[in-house]
Amino acid sequence: MGKMVYFFGEKGKESKPLLGGKGANLGEMTKIGLPVPPGFTISTQVCMDFLKEKKYPKGLEKEINSNIEKLEKRSKRKFGDERHPLLVSVRSGAPVSMPGMMDSILNLGLNNRTVKGIERESKNSRFAWDSYRRFIQMFGDVVLGVEHSKFEKILDKYKRGRNDTDLSTEELKKIVEEYKKIITSEGKRFPQDPREQLKMAIDAVFNSWNNKRARIYRKLHGIPEDVGTAVNIQVMVFGNLGWDSGTGVGFTRNPSTGENKPYGEYLMNAQGEDVVAGIRTPKGIEELRKDSPKVYQELMKVYEILDKHYRDMQDFEFTIEKGNLFTLQTRTGKRTAQAAVKIAVDMVKEKLIKKEEAIMRIEPEQIDQLLHKQLDPKEKERARVIAKGLPASPGAAVGIVCFSAERAEELAKKGKVILVRNETSPEDIQGMAVSQGILTARGGMTSHAAVVGRGMGKCCVVGCGDISIDEEKDMFTVRNLRIKEGDWITLDGGTGEVFIGKFKLVDPEMRGEFQILMNWADGIRKLGVRTNADTPKDSERAREFGSEGIGLARTEHMFFEGERIRTMREMIIADDSEGRRKALAKLLPMQKKDFIGIFKAMNGLPVTIRLLDPPLHEFLPKEDKEVRKMAREMRVKFKALKNKISSLAEFNPMLGFRGCRLGVVYPEITEMQTDAIIGAAIEVNRSGGEALPEIEIPVLSDVEEATFLRKIIEDAAKKLIEKNRVKVNYKVGTMIELPRACVTADKLSKEFDFFSFGTNDLTQTVYGFSRDDAGKFIPKYIEKGILETDPFQVIDRKGVGSLMKICVNLARKTNPRIEIGICGEHGGEKNSIEFCHLIGLDYVSCSPFRVPIARLAAAQAKIKNG
Ligand code: ADP
Numbered sequence: 088m089g090k091m092v093y094f095f096g097e098k099g100k101e102s103k104p105l106l107g108g109k110g111a112n113l114g115e116m117t118k119i120g121l122p123v124p125p126g127f128t129i130s131t132q133v134c135m136d137f138l139k140e141k142k143y144p145k146g147l148e149k150e151i152n153s154n155i156e157k158l159e160k161r162s163k164r165k166f167g168d169e170r171h172p173l174l175v176s177v178r179s180g181a182p183v184s185m186p187g188m189m190d191s192i193l194n195l196g197l198n199n200r201t202v203k204g205i206e207r208e209s210k211n212s213r214f215a216w217d218s219y220r221r222f223i224q225m226f227g228d229v230v231l232g233v234e235h236s237k238f239e240k241i242l243d244k245y246k247r248g249r250n251d252t253d254l255s256t257e258e259l260k261k262i263v264e265e266y267k268k269i270i271t272s273e274g275k276r277f278p279q280d281p282r283e284q285l286k287m288a289i290d291a292v293f294n295s296w297n298n299k300r301a302r303i304y305r306k307l308h309g310i311p312e313d314v315g316t317a318v319n320i321q322v323m324v325f326g327n328l329g330w331d332s333g334t335g336v337g338f339t340r341n342p343s344t345g346e347n348k349p350y351g352e353y354l355m356n357a358q359g360e361d362v363v364a365g366i367r368t369p370k371g372i373e374e375l376r377k378d379s380p381k382v383y384q385e386l387m388k389v390y391e392i393l394d395k396h397y398r399d400m401q402d403f404e405f406t407i408e409k410g411n412l413f414t415l416q417t418r419t420g421k422r423t424a425q426a427a428v429k430i431a432v433d434m435v436k437e438k439l440i441k442k443e444e445a446i447m448r449i450e451p452e453q454i455d456q457l458l459h460k461q462l463d464p465k466e467k468e469r470a471r472v473i474a475k476g477l478p479a480s481p482g483a484a485v486g487i488v489c490f491s492a493e494r495a496e497e498l499a500k501k502g503k504v505i506l507v508r509n510e511t512s513p514e515d516i517q518g519m520a521v522s523q524g525i526l527t528a529r530g531g532m533t534s535h536a537a538v539v540g541r542g543m544g545k546c547c548v549v550g551c552g553d554i555s556i557d558e559e560k561d562m563f564t565v566r567n568l569r570i571k572e573g574d575w576i577t578l579d580g581g582t583g584e585v586f587i588g589k590f591k592l593v594d595p596e597m598r599g600e601f602q603i604l605m606n607w608a609d610g611i612r613k614l615g616v617r618t619n620a621d622t623p624k625d626s627e628r629a630r631e632f633g634s635e636g637i638g639l640a641r642t643e644h645m646f647f648e649g650e651r652i653r654t655m656r657e658m659i660i661a662d663d664s665e666g667r668r669k670a671l672a673k674l675l676p677m678q679k680k681d682f683i684g685i686f687k688a689m690n691g692l693p694v695t696i697r698l699l700d701p702p703l704h705e706f707l708p709k710e711d712k713e714v715r716k717m718a719r720e721m722r723v724k725f726k727a728l729k730n731k732i733s734s735l736a737e738f739n740p741m742l743g744f745r746g747c748r749l750g751v752v753y754p755e756i757t758e759m760q761t762d763a764i765i766g767a768a769i770e771v772n773r774s775g776g777e778a779l780p781e782i783e784i785p786v787l788s789d790v791e792e793a794t795f796l797r798k799i800i801e802d803a804a805k806k807l808i809e810k811n812r813v814k815v816n817y818k819v820g821t822m823i824e825l826p827r828a829c830v831t832a833d834k835l836s837k838e839f840d841f842f843s844f845g846t847n848d849l850t851q852t853v854y855g856f857s858r859d860d861a862g863k864f865i866p867k868y869i870e871k872g873i874l875e876t877d878p879f880q881v882i883d884r885k886g887v888g889s890l891m892k893i894c895v896n897l898a899r900k901t902n903p904r905i906e907i908g909i910c911g912e913h914g915g916e917k918n919s920i921e922f923c924h925l926i927g928l929d930y931v932s933c934s935p936f937r938v939p940i941a942r943l944a945a946a947q948a949k950i951k952n953g
């Protein structure tokens with residue numbers, strides 16, 4: 088192995104894979120002249136090597152030692168020295184930020200003798216012993232594996248409800264003794280030799296790569312296992328040196344709203360993670376102006392430098408030691424979707440980044456948050472606010488309360504839950520993931536719950552001091568109210584309000600920066616974006632979200648609603664064409680009405696309507712009881728009906744009598760649906776609107792099916808149009824969902840004006856995976872690494888994708904003007920959208936809520952691939 092250790096400043100932010108995010112950015116900050124305490128980074132390669140070989144690579148100790156010497160020179164201190172001891176922090180830092188996953192150790196180098204040196208040198212006994220007890224606690228927990236709570240218990244005993252800063256030196260000394268006893272009683276040994284401390288701490292950081300929390304986090308976020316963590320060893324600076332010292336966290340812009348204003352929290356006389364851990368309630372950064380005007384000015388400079396230098400919102404750590412400011416970490420800050428959009432758009436206006444970069448910065452999935460629920464303003468007026476906390480992550484959530492992550496996981500299987508905790512910790516992550524929202528009694532805007540909540544895009548209210556939780560009794564009290572497990576509450580993560588009861592949530596609107604970003608995306612993307620919608624209401628919503636038409640309107644449900652199913656059944660059990668026509672005549676006006684609604688909602692935009700697709704037996708009852716009822720209603724014999732139903736039953740309905748096969752066997756169905764579609768278009772056009780129907784034939788495999796059905800459709804349409812003398816611009820096309828259709832696309836395309844890939848069925852038929860049964864084995868395939876992703880979610884480029892490409896090329900060869908889109912689930916998934924862009928489709932179609940996601944993803948595909 089080559090060089091294993093790098094001094095801060097040797098490398099910068101580009102070396103994240105090697106030095107981890109923390110190390111690379113500490114190097115970068117050193118380079119640009121920010122006040123970073125000196126230190127060095129042991130590379131991630133060393134970590135992976137160590138985990139494999141179970142020992143240090145050759146020469147590592149020597150490199151570490153020479154870097155420690157460098158630190159000794161810079162700080163004019165010596166490791167283990169009794170008069171001027173060098174203290175360091177040992178900090179983990181992986182290439183991908185994994186908040187709270189791997190713990191750092193502060194004040195390393197302290198022992199029974201050096202603590203006295205610190206005491207003499209600082210003339211501050213309280214500080215010396217506070218540092219020592221913190222060190223033993225961190226070392227005991229992280230390195231020796233003594234449960235964190237055992238130390239907390241002792242600390243709480245001494246605090247007796249006071250703040251940690253109220254502890255006297257004598258008390259701190261006693262705590263140190265008790266801490267040591269706990270460690271010994273666990274059969275562990277607290278090493279006094281600083282070199283041994285250091286070695287053990289480094290090992291512990293490396294090993295923490297494989298601890299359970301880290302593994303869960305990696306799994307949840309798709310982070311590979313072989314990345315490894317770096318170790319940073321850095322000279323300590325002390326925020327716990329008195330009331331002119333402190334520690335804090337800064338965000339160069341507001342991580343919740345995106346507002347371009349310094350944001351942050353700090354605590355005086357505190358160390359390390361005190362702010363994040365919610366030891367005391369932190370102060371807002373503005374207050375530092377009063378607490379320490381000089382440091383405040385310096386800090387504002389740091390905010391500006393970081394924001395400009397990184398050209399993105401930074402989340403950084405600082406410590407003030409006796410009025411001197413130090414920066415200890417920076418990284419790109421996690422933010423809500425709302426903030427992400429605002430920051431990206433603002434930074435374009437501030438000329439820090441280009442439009443394209445702004446678009447690339449937004450994770451398409453993330454904007455989902457912006458499209459989700461808010462508390463109904465009308466309901467909100469009458470809702471009773473029982474408490475108010477900090478608005479840590481916006482959106483609203485409704486659910487029943489529960490008080491532990493495990494309960495949340497259990498109860499979430501049955502319904503919506505809200506996790507209520509004093510504060511959350513990494514062990515709670517899965518419980519948080521399944522909850523609708525999170526409410527904590529303690530902690531600030533940068534607490535674990537807040538950071539993770541924002542990351543997950545989950546409604547989150549923190550630091551809600553009004554409530555007091557009784558975990559033993561599974562309840563919380565607020566004023567004189569008792570809220571028990573199972574009671575409903577509603578949270579507003581945008582305001583921090585907590586309401587008692589179950590309130591209605593409503594869908595949000597698109598405006599402001601979001602609208603601007605979407606317009607930029609529209610100006611860039613090549614792919615059109617349509618929506619899959621079956622009702623006027625969904626169509627309207629999709630239009631608000633920027634849909635450019637309907638790519639798939641299914642007609643099935645139109646046959647299920649209320650009275651219609653009866654007529655439909657009449658049609659199915661009819662013995663002859665005449666009987667069927669009679670029933671269909673009754674269905675026609677109902678269908679026509681539906682289509683008029685959709686055409687009006689999508690006025691001037693194309694609407695693709697798919698002809699009836701599912702197997703007929705889906706419309707018929709199965710249980711004898713129901714069959715009897717139906718027989719009575721239809722005035723037919725039970726036995727006869729029963730026979731009819733069993734004659735329709737299929738062994739493999741997915742490959743059975745469905746799709747265009749229905750129309751081939753019963754052309755009157757196709758005729759009636761065409762009448763309804765064209766009839767509706769005529770009516771809309773006559774009243775001044777513009778309907779643009781695209782009639783789509785499902786599950787087609789052969790050109791003879793195409794010519795046969797096309798003729799039926801054309802004849803019916805022509806007849807109606809001529810009779811009414813109203814012009815209708817309509818198209819006829821087919822869904823491409825069978826391999827045979829793909830490879831004969833050159834012939835099919837001559838018959839049609841458009842194709843639309845039905846990639847759900849196409850994936851099913853290409854893989855031979857039944858959509859209804861694949862859930863049983865696909866997760867196992869993914870677990871075993873045989874499939875990378877679920878092909879029903881992300882297009883299988885190699886198989887399904889290849890066929891699509893073949894189809895597109897064949898189709899365009901014989902019909903260059905053919906319009907080709909996609910309407911499967913994949914149409915709203917960013918990786919699949921990129922593929923659609925690459926093979927030159929005209930549009931993607933997805934559910935209304937995914938339309939903005941698709942618009943953004945389509946723009947990203949263009950930017951990424953030109
Ligand atoms: P995490 O990855 O969990 O953020 P860090 O390594 O950043 O952990 O360290 C935890 C806390 O200790 C942070 O608040 C950090 O600022 C503080 N800290 C780390 N190193 C030092 C140091 N050399 N001097 C003072 N504080 C430090």
Ligand code: MG
Pocket residue numbers: 186187188189190191360
């Ligand atoms: Mg931490």
Ligand code: MG
Pocket residue numbers: 404416
């Ligand atoms: Mg940190």
